[in-house]
Amino acid sequence: xxxxxxxxxxxxxxxxxxxxxxxxxxxxxxxxxxxxxxxxxxxxxxxxxxxxxxxxxxxxxxxxxxxxxxxxxxxxxxxxxxxxxxxxxxxxxxxxxxxxxxxxxxxxxxxxxxxxxxxxxxxxxxxxxxxxxxxxxxxxxxxxxxxxxxxxxxxxxxxxxxxxxxxxxxxxxxxxxxxxxxxxxxxxxxxxxxxxxxxxxxxxxxxxxxxxxxxxxxxxxxxxxxxxxxxxxxxxxxxxxxxxxxxxxxxxxxxxxxxxxxxxxxxxxxxxxxxxxxxxxxxxxxxxxxxxxxxxxxxxxxxxxxxxxxxxxxxxxxxxxxxxxxxxxxxxxxxxxxxxxxxxxxxxxxxxxxxxxxxxxxxxxxxxxxxxxxxxxxxxxx
Ligand code: FAD
Numbered sequence: 001x002x003x004x005x006x007x008x009x010x011x012x013x014x015x016x017x018x019x020x021x022x023x024x025x026x027x028x029x030x031x032x033x034x035x036x037x038x039x040x041x042x043x044x045x046x047x048x049x050x051x052x053x054x055x056x057x058x059x060x061x062x063x064x065x066x067x068x069x070x071x072x073x074x075x076x077x078x079x080x081x082x083x084x085x086x087x088x089x090x091x092x093x094x095x096x097x098x099x100x101x102x103x104x105x106x107x108x109x110x111x112x113x114x115x116x117x118x119x120x121x122x123x124x125x126x127x128x129x130x131x132x133x134x135x136x137x138x139x140x141x142x143x144x145x146x147x148x149x150x151x152x153x154x155x156x157x158x159x160x161x162x163x164x165x166x167x168x169x170x171x172x173x174x175x176x177x178x179x180x181x182x183x184x185x186x187x188x189x190x191x192x193x194x195x196x197x198x199x200x201x202x203x204x205x206x207x208x209x210x211x212x213x214x215x216x217x218x219x220x221x222x223x224x225x226x227x228x229x230x231x232x233x234x235x236x237x238x239x240x241x242x243x244x245x246x247x248x249x250x251x252x253x254x255x256x257x258x259x260x261x262x263x264x265x266x267x268x269x270x271x272x273x274x275x276x277x278x279x280x281x282x283x284x285x286x287x288x289x290x291x292x293x294x295x296x297x298x299x300x301x302x303x304x305x306x307x308x309x310x311x312x313x314x315x316x317x318x319x320x321x322x323x324x325x326x327x328x329x330x331x332x333x334x335x336x337x338x339x340x341x342x343x344x345x346x347x348x349x350x351x352x353x354x355x356x357x358x359x360x361x362x363x364x365x366x367x368x369x370x371x372x373x374x375x376x377x378x379x380x381x382x
Contacts, residue, residue: 002197005169006030008189009202010176010212013044014152014339015331016204017159018346021078024166026354031168032198034191036175040156042206044339046307048229048251048263050242051340052091052147053116056107056379059316059364061114063341063348066359070343071150079165080158084150087256090241091147092129093380094138094292097247101139103379108142118144130239132295149242149253152339179215179328186216186327200353201328207273207308209332216325221370222318222333223271223311227263228281230304234258238295244382248288251382252296260299264288265336265382275306309335314375317341319349319365329353335381 006028009016012035020033035041053068055061070077071086095101104120111118119142126141127133160170171193178190179201188197203212207224214220235258242253252262264285282304290297312318312333322328331349334341344359351358369375 002195004030004197005032006198007032007200007202008196008198009033009204010189011035011042011204011206012039012170012172013042013204013206014156014159014342015206015345016202017156017163018342019202019204019331019349020168021159021163021166022346022350023353024163024168026350026356028354029167032196033168033170034174034176034189035170035172038172039160039170040153043307043310044152044156046229046305047152047339048253048261049149049152049339050091050251050253051086051149052144052242054091054093054107054111054118054142054144054147054380056103056110057316057376058110058114059376060337060341060378061111061116062360063344064337065114065116067341067343068146074155074158074343078158078162080154080161082154082157084154084158085256086148086150088146088148090129090143090145091244092126092141092143092241093244093246094126094133094141095247096137096139096245098139100247104140104142107380116144117146118142129241130243130293132238132293133243134292134294143241147242149255155342176212179212181216181325184324184326186325199327202349202353203328203330203332206332206334206338207310209310209330213322213330216322216328218322218325220318220330220332221313224273224308225269225271225311226274226306227265227309227336228277228304228306229261229263230282230285230301232260232299233302235299243293245292246380246382248292249382250285250288250292252289252293259302260296262289273308275308277304277306310338311335313370315378315381316376317345317365318367319345319352319362320367335378
């Protein structure tokens with residue numbers, strides 16, 4: 001028998017699960033989330049878990065700032081029976097080149113306008129925050145104490161449980177094969193376990209969002225790109241904040257359990273779906289990490305993995321209804337920061353789809369910006 005739903009959400013990462021909750025808490029009944037593997041099996045469960053407000057575009061900074069407020073109260077808000085492990089140890093963003101430092105000054109001006117309490121500090125002050133930081137050649141740093149990190153598996157679990165209590169159904173190990181439309185409107189979703197008639201489809205498929213859009217004949221300006229990360233053996237706590245050096249393409253934090261999680265971006269990485277791990281990454285990250293944080297040179301690596309960034313042309317997300325497929329919405333293109341902005345992404349999308357007043361203008365994230373050539377180029381991406 002053909003099933004029906006008021007809303008079908010494709011993708012069970014932070015975006016899909018949080019949107020499910022935000023729609024359900026606003027009174028929408030009969031919501032189904034379809035996930036082709038297990039919840040958080042995509043980029044969300046492979047991410048570096050970092051949450052920072054230190055962005056260079058207002059759009060990312062507002063989403064991140066307001067999401068931090070949500071992370072702070074998430075255990076209570078979602079009545080979570082575990083702990084999302086949100087720790088605000090800060091983010092220390094270090095500048096080793098003059099151009100980086102100039103950019104950081106501009107970024108901090110944006111952040112201050114939005115009330116984000118970032119400080120510009122000297123190399124010596126940076127070393128007081130992270131004693132093993134290499135300050136040779138360091139020009140300056142920015143530090144925001146209310147940045148931090150959270151456990152992505154627990155955050156998704158918290159949204160999942162809260163949404164389920166509100167009646168949302170989750171179907172895992174179920175793949176969306178096609179999305180049908182008639183007269184320019186979405187009508188149904190075809191899955192590996194049967195079809196569901198629905199007037200609203202939310203494409204929260206991250207790196208695969210383009211594949212879903214192709215099902216309705218739309219070419220989404222988005223490509224997948226591999227990013228690799230590793231975790232080390234746990235050691236005594238010695239680093240409070242996440243350290244980011246854009247010059248070294250590095251991010252590195254110590255988790256509450258003592259292990260270090262780090263990654264480097266590779267600008268040569270092809271635009272494809274490859275998620276195999278590589279030896280080259282290990283060598284690259286070891287070189288960059290021990291340059292910036294020499295004390296880490298004796299740490300043993302426990303595990304490495306990779307995942308896919310969903311890259312939009314300007315590293316700002318795309319939130320929009322798909323042309324000629326009325327009822328189909330996309331929330332993707334998060335680059336390396338979809339986890340940290342997940343809570344407010346979900347609010348914004350739910351408000352827009354339900355015709356409520358949006359807490360910030362969603363049009364800024366629209367597809368039309370690419371046609372107009374008015375990109376929201378984010379300068380602070382690793
Ligand atoms: P995803 O988590 O990718 O979820 C999409 C889901 O859709 C997947 O589970 C997938 O299985 C499912 N799906 C795909 N196709 C189909 C289909 N046909 N049918 C059904 N389901 C389907 N962000 C941060 O904020 N902080 C960080 O520190 C950070 N570090 C990162 C480090 C790495 C190595 C990587 C790879 C990413 C990192 N990110 C970080 C980015 C962040 O992980 C993503 O932006 C975010 O998780 C995107 O969430 P999502 O729910 O939109 O997509």
